[in-house]
Amino acid sequence: MIFFKKKGAGSRENSAGSQQAKEEKFDAGLKRSRNRFREGLLSFVGKEIKIDREFLDEIEAFLYQSDFGSRVTDSLLQKIEERSRKSPVTHYEQIQVIIRDTFRERFAGNDAKIPVENHHPFVLLVVGVNGSGKTTTLGKLAYTFAQEGKKSLIIAGDTYRAAAVEQLETWAQRAGASFIKSPDAKNPSGIIYDGIQKGLHDQSDLILIDTAGRLHNKAHLMEELRKIIRVIQKLIPDAPHENLLVLDGTVGQNGLIQAREFGKILPISGLVVTKLDGTAKGGVLAAIHEEMGVPVKFVGLGEKIDDLLPFDADLYVDSLFGTRN
Ligand SMILES: Nc1nc2c(ncn2[C@@H]2O[C@H](COP(=O)(O)OP(=O)(O)OP(=O)(O)O)[C@@H](O)[C@H]2O)c(=O)[nH]1
Ligand SMILES: [Mg+2]
Known part of the structure; x- marks a missing residue:
C-alpha cells in the first residue's frame, strides 16, 4: 500500500511538475471561463478594430459577465484607452497583449509561495465557510507537500461531522500524510492541542489543520476559531504560520x-480559490485579489488530488483569455 503510494506520487511528480503539465491544468480548469470569452470576443479575432465607445462597452460587458468586478474592469478599460492614445490599436491581438500586461502588473506582488522552510514544524490552518473546499484543499496540499518530500500531519479540527473526519482521513491516506482525529468528537481545541504535540514529537515538517465551516451560528464559529488559535499558540507561540482562507470560486x-x-x-495570509473548473466566471479570482489585497496562493481546478495548483498569474491570464501562443 505504502509502496504503491510512493511510486504513484513519484511518477506523477515529473509530469505534473512540468510547465506544460501546469499549462494543461490551468487550460482545462478555466475552460468554461475561456469559452465565455471566445464566444463573445471571437468576432474580433484577426480583424481590424476601432477603439470607440461601442467596442469598449462590449469588452466591459464581457469583463462584468466574467465577474472581474468594477475595479479590475475599470483599470483594464483605462489601459486600453491609454494605449490607444499613445499608438494606434487596430487589431484585437493588441488588446490581448494589453490584457496580459495589465494582469501581470496587477498580480506582480502576488507571492504564492508558502515559506515552509522558515518554521519547523510549519503550521498551516484552513478556514472558510461550509462547503468552500477546505477539507479537499487540505488533502491536496498534503499531497503537494509530499511530492516535495515533506512530511505532513493532518489534524481533523472539524469534529462536528463524522463524515468530515472520514473524508479527511481518506485524503490523508491518499496523500501519504499522518492523521490525527479526536476519539470522542465535539472538541476541536483538544484534538488540535494533541495533534500539535504529536507533530512536534514526530518532527513533522508541516502540521495542517482542518476546521469546521458550519456551526450553530457565525458568532460560535468565530469564537471557536479564536479558541483554536489560542490553543495552537500555547504550544507554538508564533503559529499558525499560514492562515489560508478557502473561497468557493462559483459563489x-x-x-x-x-x-x-x-x-x-x-x-x-493567503487565499485559495476553489472550483474554478465549475464556473464560467473565472474573473472572480482577480476581483477577490484586488479587493482583499492578500495573495492568492492556490487555485482549485478540479476534484482530483493533483488538481490544486500554486497560483500563477501568467498561466491564469493566458488560460482565461486564450492568449497563450
Ligand atoms: N470541481 C471542483 N470541486 C471541488 C474543488 N474543491 C473542492 N471541491 C468539491 O467541493 C465539495 C466541498 O468540498 P469540501 O472540501 O468538503 O468543503 P469544506 O469547506 O471542507 O466543507 P465543510 O467541511 O462542510 O465546511 C466537495 O464535493 C469537493 O469535491 C475544486 O477545485 N473543483
Ligand atoms: Mg470540511
Missing part, C-alpha cells in the same frame, strides 16, 4: 463578505 464576489468576516478574527 462569486459574495465570497468577499465571508473573507472580511474571517479577517476580523485572524490575519489571513
Whole structure:
C-alpha cells in the first residue's frame, strides 16, 4: 500500500511538475471561463478594430459577465484607452497583449509561495465557510507537500461531522500524510492541542489543520476559531504560520463578505480559490485579489488530488483569455 503510494506520487511528480503539465491544468480548469470569452470576443479575432465607445462597452460587458468586478474592469478599460492614445490599436491581438500586461502588473506582488522552510514544524490552518473546499484543499496540499518530500500531519479540527473526519482521513491516506482525529468528537481545541504535540514529537515538517465551516451560528464559529488559535499558540507561540482562507470560486464576489468576516478574527495570509473548473466566471479570482489585497496562493481546478495548483498569474491570464501562443 505504502509502496504503491510512493511510486504513484513519484511518477506523477515529473509530469505534473512540468510547465506544460501546469499549462494543461490551468487550460482545462478555466475552460468554461475561456469559452465565455471566445464566444463573445471571437468576432474580433484577426480583424481590424476601432477603439470607440461601442467596442469598449462590449469588452466591459464581457469583463462584468466574467465577474472581474468594477475595479479590475475599470483599470483594464483605462489601459486600453491609454494605449490607444499613445499608438494606434487596430487589431484585437493588441488588446490581448494589453490584457496580459495589465494582469501581470496587477498580480506582480502576488507571492504564492508558502515559506515552509522558515518554521519547523510549519503550521498551516484552513478556514472558510461550509462547503468552500477546505477539507479537499487540505488533502491536496498534503499531497503537494509530499511530492516535495515533506512530511505532513493532518489534524481533523472539524469534529462536528463524522463524515468530515472520514473524508479527511481518506485524503490523508491518499496523500501519504499522518492523521490525527479526536476519539470522542465535539472538541476541536483538544484534538488540535494533541495533534500539535504529536507533530512536534514526530518532527513533522508541516502540521495542517482542518476546521469546521458550519456551526450553530457565525458568532460560535468565530469564537471557536479564536479558541483554536489560542490553543495552537500555547504550544507554538508564533503559529499558525499560514492562515489560508478557502473561497468557493462559483459563489462569486459574495465570497468577499465571508473573507472580511474571517479577517476580523485572524490575519489571513493567503487565499485559495476553489472550483474554478465549475464556473464560467473565472474573473472572480482577480476581483477577490484586488479587493482583499492578500495573495492568492492556490487555485482549485478540479476534484482530483493533483488538481490544486500554486497560483500563477501568467498561466491564469493566458488560460482565461486564450492568449497563450
Ligand atoms: N470541481 C471542483 N470541486 C471541488 C474543488 N474543491 C473542492 N471541491 C468539491 O467541493 C465539495 C466541498 O468540498 P469540501 O472540501 O468538503 O468543503 P469544506 O469547506 O471542507 O466543507 P465543510 O467541511 O462542510 O465546511 C466537495 O464535493 C469537493 O469535491 C475544486 O477545485 N473543483
Ligand atoms: Mg470540511
